[in-house]
Amino acid sequence: MSPRPAVRPGGRSARVQESVHRAVRELQAEGAALTVPLVAARAGVTPSTVYRRWGDLQELLSDVAVERLRPEAPPADHGDLRADLEHWAVAFLEEMSSPPGRSYIRDTLAGDPDGSKAGQCSGFAHDQVESILNRAAERGEHVPDAETVMDHLVAPMIYRVLFRPGPLDAAFARRLVATLFYRLMPLP
Amino acid sequence: MSPRPAVRPGGRSARVQESVHRAVRELQAEGAALTVPLVAARAGVTPSTVYRRWGDLQELLSDVAVERLRPEAPPADHGDLRADLEHWAVAFLEEMSSPPGRSYIRDTLAGDPDGSKAGQCSGFAHDQVESILNRAAERGEHVPDAETVMDHLVAPMIYRVLFRPGPLDAAFARRLVATLFYRLMPLP
Incomplete structure (x- = not known):
């Protein structure tokens, strides 16, 4: 599993998670071809923040999908x-x-x-x-x-x-x- | 679904399928990080042959996995x-x-x-x-x-x-x- 810091509700880590998840949901709704740089730009974070936390795009999509389920x-x-x-x-x-x-x-x-x-x-x-x-x-x-x-x-x-x-x-x-x-x- | 020519046993298409599948199995056994160019090189075909037939690496891996099942x-x-x-x-x-x-x-x-x-x-x-x-x-x-x-x-x-x-x-x-x-x- 990729390294993932513990999420403290209301902390910076939770805010990053929320804005990255929201960026994925918005881009999916728009039918965009998702890439990490695109998601990062929409979420207002750097691509390396996404890679560090989720490993790759597939793990991020998996994370978002679980939340939707x-x-x-x-x-x-x-x-x-x-x-x-x-x-x-x-x-x-x-x-x-x-x-x-x-x-x-x-x-x-x-x-x-x-x-x-x-x-x-x-x-x-x-x-x-x-x-x-x-x-x-x-x-x-x-x-x-x-x-x-x-x-x-x-x-x-x-x-x-x-x-x-x-x-x-x-x-x-x-x-x-x-x-x-x-x-x-x-x-x- | 990606376009896929009908496979006539013994024809060129069947030979390409067999050599590409074999290349994937060999590279997986070696623990290689698979890419289309790597598979194509091992199989002796061009990467565009692989893309044309399988669309992308995931579809190719899916095809190989079904055969193994x-x-x-x-x-x-x-x-x-x-x-x-x-x-x-x-x-x-x-x-x-x-x-x-x-x-x-x-x-x-x-x-x-x-x-x-x-x-x-x-x-x-x-x-x-x-x-x-x-x-x-x-x-x-x-x-x-x-x-x-x-x-x-x-x-x-x-x-x-x-x-x-x-x-x-x-x-x-x-x-x-x-x-x-x-x-x-x-x-x-």
Whole structure:
């Protein structure tokens, strides 16, 4: 992994990160062919600041992509586990299979030599799933474990997004949730 | 997708492909920092031949990675479906989670703007699975459908290889096969 100083919120390091990330997002929105000098100029920093902190353009793009994949809010509460999982899975599949979603996942993987950013991105899904399961357990519902949900709901969606190009619809996400409910629940 | 002439076996185009692929494999084995001019020099072609055919270095590496992921033989026949799936899954996981396996999958995705090479790579797994299932069906065994095997056996393995760095062992592959057998079989 490239050297990266710890980011203290509000410190210079955090301000550099924010302005460089914003420059990447703006240039991507404009459809520019990104280069480190171009990003640095837009962010008002020197190219060597970018190289020192991110190593190369791919690692920077990976960093930005992970931030865009970070969920903005906890999963909505629909009152029961199956509804919560269905709504979450349908929204997750829609986001990940959209053209920007696919490219954020690919960017994450492309500039991530040690797998830590892919791990972060999978951690986001894991945290969302855990919060749905914990809420259901508190309601007294019977719940599968988070690993089962990762392997049999999240994994099939992401595998298809990356490896089996083609339309992916909400029915596919709902069918996976139904499989979890009717086939993969632990015994009570 | 970059323009790519049809490859006629034995023709000039096939010879160029073979020598460029071989140059990449050799240079990778030597740990060289790959560039198009370096690959072209080793292959005895001009850099413009490489650019014309592959677009850029990433697409070339993706092309080479797909060929390395192509199975060399049909899955071994152990006499019954569960043994065949277990042996295949354990070997597949071992190959894909090895450092070269991980990097071939990443290279495939990195230089594959339209998803066709990822599709090819998933097609290899699908073909292997289908041949195991067809053989079992011919023996009169009860079999799951190939999509179920892709979603609940192949997808969880590849998802973990890419997104959840950490040790992946044969027991994980066998547990997924057991889940298929005890939970996900269609009714006879």
